[in-house]
Amino acid sequence: MTINKDDILNDLRFKDLSRPEGKILLASPTMHGDEEKYVHEAFESGWVTTAGENITKLEQAVAEYVGVKYAVSLSSGTAALHLATKLAGERLYGQAKPNSGTLAGHKVFCSDVTFDASVNPVAYEDGEAVFLDTEYDTWNMDPKALEKAFEIYPDVKLIVLAHLYGTPGKMEEIKRIADEHGAIIIEDAAESLGAKYKLNGKWVETGALGGYNAISFNGNKIITGSSGGMFLTNSIEDADKVRKWSTQSREAAPWYQHEEIGYNYRMSNIIAGIVRGQMPYLHEHIDRKKEIYERYREAFKNLPVQMNPYDAYRSEPNFWLSCLLVDNEAMCDQVRGENDYLYGHEKGKSCPQEILDALSAFKCEGRPVWKPMHCQPIYRNNAFVTARGNGRGQTNAYIDGVSFDVGADIFRRGVCLPSDNKMTDEQQNFVIEVVKRCFE
Numbered sequence: 001m002t003i004n005k006d007d008i009l010n011d012l013r014f015k016d017l018s019r020p021e022g023k024i025l026l027a028s029p030t031m032h033g034d035e036e037k038y039v040h041e042a043f044e045s046g047w048v049t050t051a052g053e054n055i056t057k058l059e060q061a062v063a064e065y066v067g068v069k070y071a072v073s074l075s076s077g078t079a080a081l082h083l084a085t086k087l088a089g090e091r092l093y094g095q096a097k098p099n100s101g102t103l104a105g106h107k108v109f110c111s112d113v114t115f116d117a118s119v120n121p122v123a124y125e126d127g128e129a130v131f132l133d134t135e136y137d138t139w140n141m142d143p144k145a146l147e148k149a150f151e152i153y154p155d156v157k158l159i160v161l162a163h164l165y166g167t168p169g170k171m172e173e174i175k176r177i178a179d180e181h182g183a184i185i186i187e188d189a190a191e192s193l194g195a196k197y198k199l200n201g202k203w204v205e206t207g208a209l210g211g212y213n214a215i216s217f218n219g220n221k222i223i224t225g226s227s228g229g230m231f232l233t234n235s236i237e238d239a240d241k242v243r244k245w246s247t248q249s250r251e252a253a254p255w256y257q258h259e260e261i262g263y264n265y266r267m268s269n270i271i272a273g274i275v276r277g278q279m280p281y282l283h284e285h286i287d288r289k290k291e292i293y294e295r296y297r298e299a300f301k302n303l304p305v306q307m308n309p310y311d312a313y314r315s316e317p318n319f320w321l322s323c324l325l326v327d328n329e330a331m332c333d334q335v336r337g338e339n340d341y342l343y344g345h346e347k348g349k350s351c352p353q354e355i356l357d358a359l360s361a362f363k364c365e366g367r368p369v370w371k372p373m374h375c376q377p378i379y380r381n382n383a384f385v386t387a388r389g390n391g392r393g394q395t396n397a398y399i400d401g402v403s404f405d406v407g408a409d410i411f412r413r414g415v416c417l418p419s420d421n422k423m424t425d426e427q428q429n430f431v432i433e434v435v436k437r438c439f440e
């Protein structure tokens with residue numbers, strides 16, 4: 001039987017369910033009151049611009065928290081990643097002409113299962129992303145794929161790595177391999193502020209693990225300013241360069257003098273006021289997210305699903321999004337086209353699209369796991385490397401065998417569940433019930 005989204009409410013499995021009051025969201029801003037105070041102060045003092053006390057204080061607070069020397073406030077995590085990528089490009093290959101990117105003619109190894117904002121800056125800088133497959137232990141870049149990638153492309157010197165959904169990747173292995181090849185890491189910690197990793201026996205915050213690091217304060221992140229991001233570094237020269245580039249690259253001259261391409265990427269003092277007010281609550285948010293994750297894990301014990309995994313010995317995630325992975329044997333038929341999908345219900349089985357339809361029918365917000373970058377139309381011609389080697393053209397019409405693609409498998413079987421800090425236990429119980437009924 002194939003299911004139409006509108007049929008869900010009439011399906012016998014769901015017919016007697018009634019939804020609790022209130023919004024049940026994926027992840028939305030949780031405000032505490034201090035935010036308004038700092039925004040108000042900015043109005044009162046007249047600093048309604050891209051400078052002011054909120055920015056200064058926020059930069060100090062974040063740098064101290066993450067354990068880096070310098071934090072530069074920017075308009076978004078994407079802007080932070082762009083300038084991090086440009087810095088890396090300049091360091092590796094020198095300054096580019098105004099009409100050319102710093103990575104022109106060069107390949108960059110990139111996380112594959114992530115938001116495209118992680119990797120687009122490589123293209124902004126005219127570089128070519130090579131996507132590296134994912135591992136099942138943390139859903140992040142597979143160090144084995146990185147090793148294979150260096151065998152195939154030994155000249156690559158730059159790696160862009162994201163920590164998916166707030167779960168740190170295998171940084172010890174990845175850093176070791178990067179060091180062996182003299183490669184720089186750009187750490188995309190947009191989703192993982194507050195998550196830690198035990199590197200060589202010492203706890204380090206994500207955002208302090210790369211050569212260049214970026215975080216995001218986008219509206220759905222663990223703390224937010226409605227938008228905004230930061231570049232984090234221990235290098236005063238890099239911090240100064242990012243400040244200069246982000247304010248249109250003005251030289252020291254009495255007039256507007258430009259020797260480099262500039263950007264308007266600074267954060268406003270109003271946004272900084274919101275994030276400044278959120279900072280003291282980062283831990284409270286993480287504790288609540290962890291509680292949500294553990295409630296799901298407990299509730300799904302007898303279902304054929306696993307929660308998004310992490311290394312409990314070497315990492316402490318921030319649990320930004322709780323996700324589930326449907327066991328292979330419990331997957332009903334599901335096909336996805338470019339913009340549409342179809343699935344057929346089978347007793348005792350389900351699939352992400354059915355779960356998402358059921359949640360959506362009851363106005364609960366879920367989301368598919370990020371579709372891997374190497375499967376995206378825009379990056380379909382880019383190279384893809386798995387733990388077994390070249391990930392393109394893995395099958396042979398004349399020989400039996402299947403292709404190996406962990407990221408595509410996690411996308412096929414994974415769902416991001418409502419993980420909003422303000423979700424009540426009653427609301428979460430309802431989400432749990434909907435998911436359980438999908439498998440009836």
Ligand SMILES: Cc1ncc(COP(=O)(O)O)c(C=O)c1O
Binds near residue numbers: 075078079229
């Ligand atoms: C992994 C990842 N990288 C980068 C970004 C971009 O951050 P922003 O939205 O602040 O530009 C996001 C989120 O939006 C993200 O989830």
